Amino acid sequence: MTATTDPGKPDYDEPGDGRQQQDPPSPAAAGDRLVHRPLPVRLLRRPELGAVVGALALFVFFACVADSFLRASSLSTVLYFSSTIGIMAVPVALLMIGGEFDLSTGVMVTSSALISSMFSYQMTANTWVGVGVSLLVTLGIGFFNGFMLTRTKLPSFIITLATFLMLTGLNLGLTKVISGTVTTKTISDMEGFDSARAVFASTLTLGSVHIQITVLWWLLLVAVATWILLRTSAGNWIFAVGGGVDAARAVGVPVARTKIGLYLGVAFAAWISGQHLLFNYDTVQSGEGVGNELIYIAAAVIGGCLLTGGYGSAIGAAVGAFIFGMANKGIIYAQWNPDWFKFFLGAMLLLATLLNAWIRKRAEATR
Amino acid sequence: MVVATASLAGCSSTGGKRAEEARQQAASGKANVTTPRWKFAMVTHSGDGDTYWDIVQSGAKQAAAKDNIEFLYSHDKEAGRQAQLVQTAIDKKVDGLIVTLAKPDAMKKVVKKAVKAGIPVITINSGQEVSQDFGALTHIGQDETLAGEAVGRELNERGKKKALCVLHEQGNVGHEQRCDGIEKTFDGKVEDLYVDGTNMPGVQSSVEAKLQSDKKVDSVVTLGAPFAATAAEAKKDSGSDAEIDTFDLNAKVAAGLKDGTIGFAVDQQPYLQGYQAVDLLWLYRYNADMLGGGKPVLTGPQILTKKDAGKLEELTKRGTR
Numbered sequence: 265m266t267a268t269t270d271p272g273k274p275d276y277d278e279p280g281d282g283r284q285q286q287d288p289p290s291p292a293a294a295g296d297r298l299v300h301r302p303l304p305v306r307l308l309r310r311p312e313l314g315a316v317v318g319a320l321a322l323f324v325f326f327a328c329v330a331d332s333f334l335r336a337s338s339l340s341t342v343l344y345f346s347s348t349i350g351i352m353a354v355p356v357a358l359l360m361i362g363g364e365f366d367l368s369t370g371v372m373v374t375s376s377a378l379i380s381s382m383f384s385y386q387m388t389a390n391t392w393v394g395v396g397v398s399l400l401v402t403l404g405i406g407f408f409n410g411f412m413l414t415r416t417k418l419p420s421f422i423i424t425l426a427t428f429l430m431l432t433g434l435n436l437g438l439t440k441v442i443s444g445t446v447t448t449k450t451i452s453d454m455e456g457f458d459s460a461r462a463v464f465a466s467t468l469t470l471g472s473v474h475i476q477i478t479v480l481w482w483l484l485l486v487a488v489a490t491w492i493l494l495r496t497s498a499g500n501w502i503f504a505v506g507g508g509v510d511a512a513r514a515v516g517v518p519v520a521r522t523k524i525g526l527y528l529g530v531a532f533a534a535w536i537s538g539q540h541l542l543f544n545y546d547t548v549q550s551g552e553g554v555g556n557e558l559i560y561i562a563a564a565v566i567g568g569c570l571l572t573g574g575y576g577s578a579i580g581a582a583v584g585a586f587i588f589g590m591a592n593k594g595i596i597y598a599q600w601n602p603d604w605f606k607f608f609l610g611a612m613l614l615l616a617t618l619l620n621a622w623i624r625k626r627a628e629a630t631r
Numbered sequence: 632m633v634v635a636t637a638s639l640a641g642c643s644s645t646g647g648k649r650a651e652e653a654r655q656q657a658a659s660g661k662a663n664v665t666t667p668r669w670k671f672a673m674v675t676h677s678g679d680g681d682t683y684w685d686i687v688q689s690g691a692k693q694a695a696a697k698d699n700i701e702f703l704y705s706h707d708k709e710a711g712r713q714a715q716l717v718q719t720a721i722d723k724k725v726d727g728l729i730v731t732l733a734k735p736d737a738m739k740k741v742v743k744k745a746v747k748a749g750i751p752v753i754t755i756n757s758g759q760e761v762s763q764d765f766g767a768l769t770h771i772g773q774d775e776t777l778a779g780e781a782v783g784r785e786l787n788e789r790g791k792k793k794a795l796c797v798l799h800e801q802g803n804v805g806h807e808q809r810c811d812g813i814e815k816t817f818d819g820k821v822e823d824l825y826v827d828g829t830n831m832p833g834v835q836s837s838v839e840a841k842l843q844s845d846k847k848v849d850s851v852v853t854l855g856a857p858f859a860a861t862a863a864e865a866k867k868d869s870g871s872d873a874e875i876d877t878f879d880l881n882a883k884v885a886a887g888l889k890d891g892t893i894g895f896a897v898d899q900q901p902y903l904q905g906y907q908a909v910d911l912l913w914l915y916r917y918n919a920d921m922l923g924g925g926k927p928v929l930t931g932p933q934i935l936t937k938k939d940a941g942k943l944e945e946l947t948k949r950g951t952r
Contacts, residue, residue, distance in 0.1 A: 330766070332843055332844040333844075335843065337843055337869065338840065338844070341836050341840050342840075344832070344836055345832060345837075348833075385647045385648055386648050386864040387642075387647070388642060388646075388648050389643055390641050390642045392641075423732065434679040436679050437800070439695065440680075440685075444950060445685050445950045446680040446682050449882075451646060451647070453645050453646035454645055454647055455642075455644060455645055456642040456643065462748055473867065477789070503655035540832075544835075544864070545864070546883075547857075547882075547883060549857055551679055551680030551829065552829050552831060553829060553830070555827075592837070593840040597840055597843070597844045599845065602822075602823045602824055605825050606801070606825075
């Protein structure tokens, strides 16, 4: 961890309920900090620990009740679904650590796919041109969210709810005006499609195991996000603005820049997800994506992020997405009555999260 | 110079808009009747951005253009708000009303009110059991149970033993009827699978998981056209050799029928539902004609296979099938 005297930076060795401390450390706390702790204790304090244990429990559970769950092909299906959620959950977790929400993420993914597809089609351009335009526009949407938030100082819930509604309308309205129908036209016969598909929607074969490339994107994002959070000053800023904006500003954290940056990160991930959607299915339904924003937030929370900000981790969010993916597909592998699917899913998530919370409490008690 | 080079390099010589323009455009007509410009309203239970209702609308608009009709379309998936939309149509004193009755109880009062106000009403797509009760002139649509039964028989003919019915909307009565219909006539076993229709990767991985866990499944029936291609993708990844069949039609399904990735499709001809409703209302106003003889006018089920694919491909691309 970078050496810092910034009081806004939460140290995972820090006592308390997991949230960072606003007050300057008291002499006693400072002394406490210097105590060297053994590795198991340090591991226990990590925000993702509860999620990891929850994930293990769920994994063992499904391995017992569903005989086809442990096959390599089944696991790659679970990993694929988890990755489509995880790609978004990771930047959403960073945003939540920074104290903000984004309700527009689900439809932003669809917007990004629609822009890319329709631009390429209408301009009869190489699909990579559409992919590039889509990146710019999607980042623009992210910037809009961040800019409006820092300018108006309204809650992000309201700002991004407005963006969510506007994007939902734009997705449908523009697709209808431009394509004439509510789905985009096929671009699979256009130049650049195959190479773009290789980047965003290909399947890698390792022996007999097929891994979707989204899993790699997911791991890459987790690695980058973890590096930013724990090894850069931007990471310190994120924890600081999430813990308390005023205190962060007082110690010189560029609050507006940090928050806009977080929204740009979310937009970038939405772009990746959107391109996957497009190049995997080749046409895009304009009404898709509504409701996914809550799943991303849920994955981040299952993974140990606090709804109030200032605490959490990227690895946790990834594990949260994995828990959601396992519960979602495990129920199918277990061949339970499909009428009860949503109930089982909800119950699984509740149990995993309760276990998570219980472990975190125990970990803090061992301090 | 740089811009020119970039745009040259950025062009695709295949597919896209240019290829579409090179193809024929869908015909659009000019009114060739002498009747006054009547105002017909269509109020459906469609959600936002539904492919199916898009095609119904284009059929209705085509008939409206031909019959010199001012065509008003509105929709709301929530029954209470759909009823309010019917009320606004009554307030506008329309000359004819086309309405869907997906949730008949909520629509009963307002449809009867329209009938009482002297507006000729035709129901389409859903509500054939109550259409006559409510005072509608006729019902144009597909009996969902009958359609399911047709699928069951087709699966028998193809020698299938275990089918998976993929429901993409929880609690949709029409969808349940389709799966029940399959169960009624199909000699093998039918299993239901609920998926989240707004999340394609979710749909794909769920179908994949099901195919991996149950190797006996030899046919997958999706209830909406966009999900057929996704199911085909899932089948490929899971290594299963199940046949993919679907309700409804779109360009990708037509292409799938052609290349054999999709076995058959059951169509209820949405274009015809829209076109026929408007045209029939015009005939009723002009000549007091009515079709059906007190029975619903059925637009489906029509089973489409590889031999229909060539023609359908063109028609689906222009958005009329």
